[in-house]
Amino acid sequence: MDEDLRKLAAQLPDGAVLTDPDLVEGYRRDWAKDPDAGRPLAVVRASCTADVQAVLRWASARRVPVVPRGAGSGLSGGATAVDGGLVLTTERMRRIDVDPVTRTAVVQPGLLNAEVKKAVGEHGLWYPPDPSSFEICSIGGNAATNAGGLCCVKYGVTTDYVLGLEVVLADGTAVRLGGPRLKDSAGLSLTKLFVGSEGTLGIITEVIVRLLPAQPPASTVVASFATVEDATAAILSVTRAMRPAMLEFMDRASIGAVEDALKMGLDRSAHAMLIAQSDSPGADRARETEFIAEAFARHHAPEVFATDDQEEGEAFTAARRFAIPAVERLGTLLLEDVGVPVPSLPDLILGIEEIARRREVLVAVIAHAGDGNTHPLIVHDPLDAAETARANAAFGEIMDLAISLGGTITGEHGVGRLKKAWLPDQVGPDVMELTRRIKTALDPDHLLNPGAVL
Amino acid sequence: MDEDLRKLAAQLPDGAVLTDPDLVEGYRRDWAKDPDAGRPLAVVRASCTADVQAVLRWASARRVPVVPRGAGSGLSGGATAVDGGLVLTTERMRRIDVDPVTRTAVVQPGLLNAEVKKAVGEHGLWYPPDPSSFEICSIGGNAATNAGGLCCVKYGVTTDYVLGLEVVLADGTAVRLGGPRLKDSAGLSLTKLFVGSEGTLGIITEVIVRLLPAQPPASTVVASFATVEDATAAILSVTRAMRPAMLEFMDRASIGAVEDALKMGLDRSAHAMLIAQSDSPGADRARETEFIAEAFARHHAPEVFATDDQEEGEAFTAARRFAIPAVERLGTLLLEDVGVPVPSLPDLILGIEEIARRREVLVAVIAHAGDGNTHPLIVHDPLDAAETARANAAFGEIMDLAISLGGTITGEHGVGRLKKAWLPDQVGPDVMELTRRIKTALDPDHLLNPGAVL
Missing domain, CATH: 3.30.465.10 (Uridine Diphospho-n-acetylenolpyruvylglucosamine Reductase; domain 3)
Known part of the structure; x- marks a missing residue:
């Protein structure tokens, strides 16, 4: 640890500053696993607000960049370390x-x-x-x-x-x-x-x-569909008439990957599966679940499963949540997060299928369908340079498609470093300029998470 | 109209620029009726976004301040005209x-x-x-x-x-x-x-x-209380156990003023009245209204009135909404908008009573009690200089009290010009500095609504 870092460490609890390369390695990347992650000077584990203040006073006096980090589960590279900077983790601040x-x-x-x-x-x-x-x-x-x-x-x-x-x-x-x-x-x-x-x-x-x-108990409705078109039509039938408490979509590749992992009897021949919930109180819950089940059946779901049992419902929700790790068993993922106004969801999902075909890569699609937010999971082998290039091309084309449909490049993961090249296409030069003005007003030396978003 | 204003008028629809003093007069003040309102160069009635752009290009080239105005119903002087500026009203933009x-x-x-x-x-x-x-x-x-x-x-x-x-x-x-x-x-x-x-x-x-x-039908529960303490205790009993769809408070002066105006049979002898609603679906609505009625009775409401009838319920809501114009019949109002975390509501309301007694002014209190947001209405005669001075002193002391209780000087009206002297006391110098930095980054010449908030 150099003299300067020692000055910082002296202001912090014992063990707050990590410089051991093996320990630092664990903090260089978030779940986006950016291969270009930098080599930070140190990792600082803050225990309280005063620790964070000490770090930022130290860093701003020396113009050392600081990358803040929570649990490191980000999917857009928002916590990727930068060369010569600090990674400031808040993992110890848990009150x-x-x-x-x-x-x-x-x-x-x-x-x-x-x-x-x-x-x-x-x-x-x-x-x-x-x-x-x-x-x-x-x-x-x-x-x-x-x-x-x-x-x-x-x-x-x-x-x-x-x-x-x-x-x-x-x-x-x-x-x-x-x-x-x-x-x-x-x-x-x-x-x-x-x-x-x-x-x-x-x-x-x-x-x-x-x-x-506390959330009231929820009833769950699950159905498989022979075509993506049927499933997206069913989604629109539901969302235009009511507000479900959950409405999730999985495509064929996701269903297969989850079934491989969990063996819960999902229909591998289906091209789409929907999982919906209602948690409305009283008779409204029965009315809503019936409405959802009818909408699914009307759009040719061969079988609709409905349950008021919390554990049975949670098993399906857990299956949906498990889709990302399940698909990850097939290869390295580029994880998308594009969203569109719900009526454009069919165009987005079918457009993603078309991109996958053209780019010859597997793209498994899961979606928070009820709010138009999809997670296309682009599977590739990082040791196969040609496939990786095709995956990267698909990654960008999916964002282009979402923008062309009046949507967003990120519904809930953030821009981070992975998506920042597309942000200007979505928001335009004037909003970028406004963003830069606010950034500069608050962080004139651009020391806070440099390279993220902007 | 001078040459320069003519250049602006030429870019806008006929009649968009008003300079006739009689017409301009109607746009100098919002409902805060600031006696110190300035004399604007002109009022501009924009019809579309392009009109607003033309006005701001014209104004920024000449460093002319612009006060934006909606319907002019603001209560904090956010739309008070400034000398030599433009008032830009959006009243014609109605699509x-x-x-x-x-x-x-x-x-x-x-x-x-x-x-x-x-x-x-x-x-x-x-x-x-x-x-x-x-x-x-x-x-x-x-x-x-x-x-x-x-x-x-x-x-x-x-x-x-x-x-x-x-x-x-x-x-x-x-x-x-x-x-x-x-x-x-x-x-x-x-x-x-x-x-x-x-x-x-x-x-x-x-x-x-x-x-x-669409909001489901609401049931209404109304009760009067012999003391403010009973009413605020009843409020806390309700809010700690459930989320009403509405929970409004009126004090004795407000009840009297509304009764004078509407003659609907309110209990003038009561020191407080509460109006609550539940709009939960199904059996939850009955359960919630019963809970509210019991809480009111438990805190010594001599009589509790409950109705599922929409029109009957709306009559009480309308009475509550009419409190401001009703109290206004008693004199000119200084209209407060202070809010506190709900558990501090009793301290706030009793503290306001104490300030009114000490300053010898009538302060009628109505409140969105369920979220801790109160509207003390300070009644005074603007021709009575001593009373006006006491009213102004009470206005400031009520904000000081709210700040001391961890509250806000404005829950929903905005800071405008009337409350800006108290904003630094609430948010502190560092937040004020942050605010100024953002303001300057976006509006370097401080032409937009100068004198409001900052």
């Missing part, structure tokens, strides 16, 4: 205070989403946002990417649940934004600006989340 | 396109909140945010102030329903932010930054709102 009276919780960023759900559940409360990775992703990362999940189609995304933040700015200043109040029009909506800013404007050290009463 | 399939609507800023509700209602849909002024306030103003209302306790505030915006920046550039997508993590959350920015960062020319299925 939570639940206030059942105001139905809010103050959470440090390192707590996992599942741990937040569990802690508030003990008070009969519910934190809705549920990324598929909820067991391994952190609430800080969720806020930094404005993460989504399966229940968002009815319950909204992370920003809808963030009432306040503590954020450390590039120069080490800590600011408190918002608070445990449903209504607050005092000054600019800075809380909401930091949500989804992917660590480029400041480092989130505390999140105040709004909670709901 | 709406409802898309029932994506459950979104694209709305121009001049459409009134009630008109948005009506237009989407024709498609069986619902736009929840419901300021008491919903019949006279515009959706553009709602977005600019992040307006709230009565149903927010369950359904959230304006920002929760804004998926995208078109905004014209200080230099006349028009940008599109977000879109009709529930999920979008592409780039900074600029949409949410502009919501609540009170015209200081750009002028909203289009709002893309998220809609819900």
Whole structure:
């Protein structure tokens, strides 16, 4: 450890600064596994807001870039290390205070989403946002990417649940934004600006989340379809008439991969499978599940399975969540996250099939179909240079397709480093210029997560 | 009209630029009726985004300040005219396109909140945010102030329903932010930054709102209380156990004023009245209204009235909404909008009573009690200088009290010009500095709504 780093380490708890190459290696990449990840000076494990402030004061005085990192489960390379920088991980910041009276919780960023759900559940409360990775992703990362999940189609995304933040700015200043109040029009909506800013404007050290009463029990409806067209038509029939609590899509490749792994009796001959839920109270739940089942049957689902049993329903949800690791057994993944307005979902899914055919790569598609957010999983062998080139081409073409359909290059994962080349195509030069002006106003030396988003 | 203004008028539809002093007079103030309102050069009535761009290009070339204005129903002086500036009104921009399939609507800023509700209602849909002024306030103003209302306790505030915006920046550039997508993590959350920015960062020319299925029928529970303490205890009993669809408070002065005006048989001897609603489906509605009625009775309400009849319920809601004009018959109002975390509501309301006693002014209190947002109405005679001074002192002391209770100086009206002196006390110098940096990055000459917020 050089003299300068020693000065930083002296201000932090013992063991906070890691320079051992073997230990540092584990922090160079997030789940996007960027092969071009840089070699950081050190990894710093902050224990509290004051630690984060000390790191940023040290770094800004020396113009050392800082890449913030939650649980490292990001899929867009938002936490890829940069050469000569610091990786600042919040994994040790894990406190939570639940206030059942105001139905809010103050959470440090390192707590996992599942741990937040569990802690508030003990008070009969519910934190809705549920990324598929909820067991391994952190609430800080969720806020930094404005993460989504399966229940968002009815319950909204992370920003809808963030009432306040503590954020450390590039120069080490800590600011408190918002608070445990449903209504607050005092000054600019800075809380909401930091949500989804992917660590480029400041480092989130505390999140105040709004909670709901415990989710009522959900009923589940599952069906397979002989064609993708039937399945997407069924999706539109449902979403135009009601708000399901979940409406998930899996294509043939995903069904096969999950069935290989879990052996739960899914129909491998089907070209699509839909899993829907209703959690409306009282008679509405039965009415909604019946409506969904009828819509599935009307669009030629040979068999529709419906259950009020929570565990049976959860088995299907778990199968859907397992699709990414299951498909990953087939090869390395390039993980997409494109979204479109729901009526364009058929065009997006069929267009992705066409790209896969043309580029001769396997693309397994899973989707939060009810909100138009899809995850095409592009499978390739990184040792096969030609296939990797075709996979990369497909990755870009899928984003181009989403943009052409009025959609977004990322519904819930963030832009990170993997998708930033496409951001200008989506938002245009004027919005990019606006983004740069805000970035420069808040982080004049561009030390915070340089290379991400911009 | 001088030569320079003629150049602007030539780019706009006939009659867009008003300089006749009698006509201009009607645009110098919003409902805050600021006696110090400036004398603008002209009022410009924009008909489309291109008009707004032309105005801002003209104004920025000449460094002429521009005060944007929706329906002029703001209560914090956010649309008070400034000397030598333009008032830019969006009242003529009134188009709406409802898309029932994506459950979104694209709305121009001049459409009134009630008109948005009506237009989407024709498609069986619902736009929840419901300021008491919903019949006279515009959706553009709602977005600019992040307006709230009565149903927010369950359904959230304006920002929760804004998926995208078109905004014209200080230099006349028009940008599109977000879109009709529930999920979008592409780039900074600029949409949410502009919501609540009170015209200081750009002028909203289009709002893309998220809609819900039509609200289910609501049941209403009403009770009077002999003491404010009983009423606030009843509020906490309800909010800690469930989420009502509405939970409104009126104090003795408000009850009396409304009864004077509407003669509907309210109990003038009561010191507080609560009006609550549940709109949960099925058996939950009966269970919730019963719970509320029991909570009211347990806190010594001598009589609890409950009804499933929509019209009967609406009569009480209308009475509550009429409180501001009713109290206004007693004198000129200074209208407060302070909010606190719900458990501090008793301290806030009792503290306001104490301030009124000490300052010897009448303060009628109405509140969106379920979310801790109160509207103390400070009554005074502007011709009585001593009383006006005492009213102004009370106005500031109420904000000081809210801040000391961990609350906000404005829950839903915005800071405007009336409350800006208190904003630094609430958010602190570092957040003010952050706010200034963003303001300067987006509007370097501070031409947009100068004197508001900052």
